[in-house]
Amino acid sequence: MTIDISQFHQVFFEESFEGLEIMESGLLNMDPGEVDAEEINAIFRAAHSIKGGSATFGFNDIAAFTHIMETLLDEMRDGRRQVTDKALEVLLRSVDVLREMLTASNGSGGLDEGLVKGQLQELEAVLNDRSDEPASGSDSDAGAVSTAREVIGWHLVFRPLPRMMQTGNDPLRILRELASLGDMEVEGDISLLPVFAQFDPEECYLSWNIHLKAGVDRLQIDEVFDWVEDECDLAVIPLYADARELIAAGEPAKDIIADLPSTMTVAEEPNRPDRRKNSDRRKADRRVEQRRASAAPASSSIRVDITKIDALINMVGELVITQSMLSMLSGNFHMGQVDRLRDGLAQLERHTREMQESVMQIRMLPISFTFSRFPRLVHDLSTQMGKKIELRMSGENTEVDKTVIEKIGDPLVHLVRNSLDHGIEMPDQRVAAGKPETGVVELNAFHNGGSIVIEIRDDGKGLDSDRIRRKAIEKGLIEESAKMSDQQLHELIFQPGFSTADKVNDLSGRGVGMDVVRRNINELGGNIEIESESGRGSAIIIRLPLTLAILDGQIISVGDEIYIVPLISIIESLQVRPDGINLVAGRGEVFKLRDEYLPVVRLHEVFGIEGNRAQDLKDGLLVVVEGDGRRCGILVDDLIGQQQVVIKSLEANYGRVEGVSGATILGDGSVALILDIPGIMRLTNQLPELQLVKRTA
């Protein structure tokens, strides 16, 4: 039977990455000189599991690397080695390298061999950093020299200790195994049987003289007795070709071994080196296997809490019951049963909704998957920058869509780095400003309404409005005379190419600007805002939809077309009087909403729809929407209703269309497009002439 073990690779990688998280957070929690037994045990176990798994599944480099980490951890665990800052740092870095090795083996990304080698050397340096201990002699079996005599068989005296059977070992099994090596003669020895009254059925009183007529490897015999080495007296005597006559003469073997000690110790056989050769060969085989395995594309899988699956199965059961009830009803339906039909349909609707929710639940993962990397990040960066920073996290168990987990990581890292780099001041500056020496960065996640909010707050120096203003003028983003509120100025940092960092350093300003962060968030259907107070700190607030597969939408109509506007981007809907509209050079039509002038976007113009009712503003409705931190009013014919819609990808089925984020199927079977508000704003900005022409027409 051959079993393809690559089918377990995915699970192995998943649990290994989880193991790395455990190791990392454990190492971060450890104090030098102080060993928390439980903590270090958990780290050790994680390393041990990764080692065992990687060796089993053929990732030998990973196994070898982890082995050294494990040895180090083992010594720390037993108190044989001091937990030092240096050792912790090296272990932490090794965790990083290990992560890269795993990622590379998983088929995503290459591996910097030099990095691995360097880290191995560092680990070994730490491991060998003990002058009083001699380097452990590795192979002591080098001296065995063959005396080229041909072995033609073995004579064994096998005497189990009385307790052998109590470890679950059966002498019969051992005899059977020996028999599989070749022909043999077995002679039972009952001389040790006690008198019947003293007979204990749980003990073994028999022993055997065995003549194995096969010139097998000594190793093969050792293997048979491997488990019972300490539970039997065993003598193994090689029989050489030139000693044939001895056997033939029926010389009792007992005499030969009479002077042997009762426990098994027989001269080393010249076969030892073979073992290493074998294992080398095995290693080479595995390396090939590994290469094959890493060439396979990594499939994405999801680990789901069993209770969620149970809930889903439960729900399906309910649904089936409802369905069978309805089909029974339809069998001979008469009008008297309308009420029952209505009840049944209501039930069907309820179950469908519940099932939809449970299915959505399966995609949800706690945001701790993303948050967990930050303690390490903050630890490393604050040490590097010489700042004192405390990271506080809340709401790690808030569940978000799996896609969000995958895509929110990098933007969050960028934002946290920004807070550390630009937000939190150096300790002396903080003291001078009357603040505690240690800065605080908070990462919060929580549900709010139908969305998930992720906040990054710091108590640093806040955004410098004057500097942003100067920079924006310098870059030509705003006019020198422009009057802008602080909030509007802060919004400017999301503009492409805007960076106030005076010098580009390692931490931020690596070409990834806030505009990219905003774009990433927008791609997830969310939005990002900034609140900042000079000298008091900043807060970045990210709002994301609960799930990416379903969206709360407002159905609108323009002419014969139906569109969906994501509810999350709608601020309000209103009817405007024509005299509330102003024409502004370069910006087209604007209307005044409270203290703000907002551009008007006529949807029928954007999408070229004819036959719409609202040619004139007074005939239609303005839906005030927000996207990319900007607002505008979208002119539509009518608001039809609100509904949860399932998002179908337009790109997968047709192609990307600017201004449209996807499509959905409505209750009557027709297709409606979902508007991408930031996209529509970009679209209208690119066509100022068009607006101008239409306006004068």
Added chain:
Amino acid sequence: MASILAVDDSASMRQMVAFTLKGAGHQVIEASDGVEALQYARRQGVNLVITDVNMPNMDGISLIKALRSLPSYKFTPLLMLTTESSPEKKQQGKAAGATGWIVKPFNPEQLLNTINKVLG
């Protein structure tokens, strides 16, 4: 067909063991640590136990010791999964009453061979 209790905190190892043994027609019960395994074993007899050594809550050695002290497990084969690097673990395991060990890394064929020998 034998009923086999497979104990490992690593899901991939457990799955591999279970998959292999099930493929050979055995009934496999999975447990993720010693506590879980002991709970099951107390309730229900099994013909063979295969356990990892390093596990949270209750490690493999303690599990073997606990099982061996149960009258119904006095002669049951109890195997541990161990790494080549730990001869002392083998000794501890034996002292606790382990029947034997399977050295990691192993492949499914090696596992089956060993199991077949033990089960006779």
